[in-house]
Amino acid sequence: MVRPAVRTPNVRPTDHERRVRLAWPVAPPAPIEVRGWGWRYAGRRAWACRGVDLRIEPGERVLLVGPSGGGKSTLLHGIAGLLDREAAAEVEGQILVGGQPAGTDRSLVGMLFQDPESALMMARAGDDVAFGLENAGVPTGEIWPRVDAALDLVGFPYGGNRSTAALSGGEQQRLALAGTVVRGPSVLILDEPTANLDPLGTTTVLDAVDRVLAETGSTLLMVEHHVQAALQLVNRVAVLEPGGGIIDDGSPNAVFGRRGADLAKAGVWVPVPWGPPPPTPRRGPGPGPAVLEGRALGARYTSGAAPALEDANITLHRGEAVAVTGPNGSGKSTLALLLAGLLTPSSGEATLHADPSRPLHRWRARELCRRIGVVFQDPEHQFLTSRVDTELMIAPRQAGVPAEAAVRRCDELLQRLGLDRLSAANPFTLSGGEKRRLSVATALTTTPDVVVLDEPTFGQDARTWAELVQLCADLRDGGSALLVITHDEPFVSALADRRMNADEGRLS
């Protein structure tokens, strides 16, 4: 999806400015005690976690790692007291925060979530921060000074009247942090706070967390894919086993030293001294003939507003992977939509070399799906049916591919992407990595000449990431043209033959 262009630079407060006097009472950090805790969701046979024993002292900072789908998020929600008894088939054990059962005192725990867009409640930034204070019964006169101080502390670059819809991901997450911290919690829980953010957003958010902890000294428990960056915040690492409990616990050096290889194999992003080095870049066979061209492309979403993209020129060749990078709101996704024929340009045109007389946005959908495959940022937007196998058969049928060839191609893709076990499953019930692999498969069923991918590696674990790199490299080597919109630097280094940068609507 496309966000409005955000133009204010993110300025880090100086050290002098950091010593902000907190305008609200800070509760002393609280201990977390998990005793033999287990949780099984209704409708699942397997336990999300079981027999979890963990003790976190007041003020300690712990990073929780483990394979995807391993119950980390469930454990975090359990400690925050956000799990609903009605949604569980079985519960064991207990969790105590500050000596009380989890969930009894909401002011003890503050939590940040993975998707800041769905975690903001009000239309204006200041109102959103004030929301938590209203719930806590803080007198009206004290609310706004606290709001201002909280926004200052996290380094929020705008005032309280800023619309929450006009914020980048990093700014939204910092706003959520302000809204959480202003309530003075004793424990701060972060559930993959930088999963959907670009590198700048990640840095600013983790810096803001650092500043907050320096002021409040709260206990910290976090789950974070960007382990490298998170290690600067924590002094202890705990490993959670899928469907089980904590199997290792200690300083980062010790834990990763012991388990680094195993964790990396299970898909955890283990940082370099203990985990595998980044893959060697696979360069393609060299660019073949040009296959898709965009000339002077421009688009604007609302008439009168600034254009999302201006005067962009780009040519895609067979056997070449082009990466387009840039901050959120720079027009990258707009470019992808224009080149895939899914958006009507306000100026210029995109054409396929096979048929240069007709611009892509005028093509009929059936013809488009034969030539261009698109992978969207959110896999669920692409799911049309209730079974994985019929999902794959849609595009070939529309394109007029003969039934036998189509079935063969789909089976081949299912095998290649490890989804053959799940061919009868409902796409919406798959895990994050499986959904991503399925969405990529749906774009490849018609063996298109061009494949456009929008942020394919968002929030993926190391194993799926490696598979995606492999898959994209194979596609490129097989002669397709690849356009990848991404801000994942390692992905770009591993795969891209050519790199372009989008900034505020201009492509270079």
Place this chain on the structure above:
Amino acid sequence: MSVLAVPAVSDSAAPIARRSPLAKIAAALLPGLALLASVDPVSPAVVLVSTLLCVPLCGVTWRVLARRAWPLALAVVTLSLGNAVFTGRKGGATLLELGPVLLTTESLSVGAAAGLRVAAIALPGVLAILTIDPVDLADALVQRLRVPARFAYGALAGLRLAPLLAADWQTLGRARRARGLAAGANPVRGIRLFAGKVFGLLVGAMRRATRLAAAMEARGFDSGQARTAAREQRFDGGDAALVAASAVVTVAAVGLSVVTGAWNPLLS
């Protein structure tokens, strides 16, 4: 979609726009309810004229009003025609006779009265909506009318997701085009496609909703504690005056209609 970007487009310093949202709604509802009682051309005309005179006081430019209200104008025209065709009162001179369709001067006047009535009922409401900020409305409902805070602010939080859901809707359409599915000229296919998009929208809505609910609970929402208000909403003399003025207009409209004999109760 541009129309989903900002609901309140008025200049909020204008005399009427400054008033409490509750006053604006009450002022818009009063004539609407009264006009329901009769189908005649006089009472709606009075209300319509008074409303149009208020437009500058609401801080709404005529251009903005036209841009927002043109579907209403279109609907009024079609409504009038519909009523004119399907009414039972076909006296007067015949204007048009096409098979079963019969339009006479009387039926046309019935249609016109019905159309005018709808316009007069709807227009004050349009002005009210253009000048109300949803946050102010929620605050006013909770502070003045004692609506339970968890419902008002739960609704407000849901409202914040509207632009995101609109963007999702567009992406869903694009994803279908990318897979070769488009309505084209076939209406059955168009309906199936639409139903599929509705389903996709609802799935996305549910996902966002469960995440939003967790985030709100984490900030202490609905924790049983007494809630305070960060933004105060007052109901003062100016608000009462607005409601009173609306009542005066309503009485004048009904009175004039009765006095001129045009009053025509609906259920007669």
Place this chain on the structure above:
Amino acid sequence: MSNPTSVESTQPARPPRRWRTVDIVVASVLGVAFGVLFAAWNNFVWPTISAPLSSTPATPLLAGVWLLPAVVGALVVRKPGAAFYTELLAATVSMFFGSAWGLSVFMSGVWQGLGAELVFAALAYRRWGLGAALLAGGGAGVAMGVYETIVYYPGFDAPWKAAYIGSAIATGVVVAGGLGWLLVRSLARTGVLASFASGRAQAEI
């Protein structure tokens, strides 16, 4: 020293009547999602497509979609007031964004929501299956038919009014009731309704 407390049953004997946070937020977001749909419909589709076909006794046949929020909201959340609240919110959102109609949309929503709500109330808020959905859709249809004949089509002759209300009921039952029930069942199959009783009727994965 862990104290295992296993609770096998997921359906308590008497379902609680109080709305949880997730109930409120989900009903709100469902209402908002439909409101967004309606705003688009109001402002773009209706004037261009349905207007020429409208203002006849057959008009309601296209309008069953307006009654969907009441049925879907109630079937998902299953709490007293869910039908009314969801429909109300859908009307409010479409009112704010498709402001061509102003408060009249809101008033329609109120009555349509009440129509469905009364049916669920009559069933003591215990029945949430296909039959209940169809009846509730019909109830909302009756409310829509009566309201619109009073407000928009008072000039219609009595038999035409009856035909109008009849088509409103038909669309309510088929589109709002039938399609609504199907929608909720498909939603349950995707697993998004896991926090609700409506979502827990699937086989274990």
